[in-house]
Amino acid sequence: MRLLLALRPLLAAKIVGRVGSVSRFPTKARFAPYTGTAPIEASSGNLVRHRLSRAGDRQLNAALHIVAVCQVRYGGEGGDFYRRKLAEGKSRREALRCLKRRLSDVVFPGQAVSTIPGSFPCKGAPP
Numbered sequence: 001m002r003l004l005l006a007l008r009p010l011l012a013a014k015i016v017g018r019v020g021s022v023s024r025f026p027t028k029a030r031f032a033p034y035t036g037t038a039p040i041e042a043s044s045g046n047l048v049r050h051r052l053s054r055a056g057d058r059q060l061n062a063a064l065h066i067v068a069v070c071q072v073r074y075g076g077e078g079g080d081f082y083r084r085k086l087a088e089g090k091s092r093r094e095a096l097r098c099l100k101r102r103l104s105d106v107v108f109p110g111q112a113v114s115t116i117p118g119s120f121p122c123k124g125a126p127p
Helices: 009-019 028-035 058-074 077-087 092-107
Strands: 039-041 050-052
Touching: 009 058, 028 058, 028 092, 050 092, 058 077, 058 092, 077 092
Parallel strands: none
Antiparallel strands: 039 050
């Protein structure tokens, strides 16, 4: 759960509220399309690319996007993951898509999201 830096109570409530019943998602792979973070292949010829899905719950995706951008901006595990993807040669958009998918896996029901008492500290973030 430390990966969820910058997760404030309102974002946590939005995520928990939009997810609803956790029994609907047996695996992380089934949860990702619901959040709109499952990649869609957009390849052409020998070039293999993936793009972000426009399907899924847009409000939940927006909440994950805010968390991802905050992590990139203020550091932490998510920022490290983002920079590692950039070093692998991914574009900024692709690296952010990978981070959002990783956050989706962390938020996956069965994790401790529903028990968030307050906000998580974010290294260097304003109060």
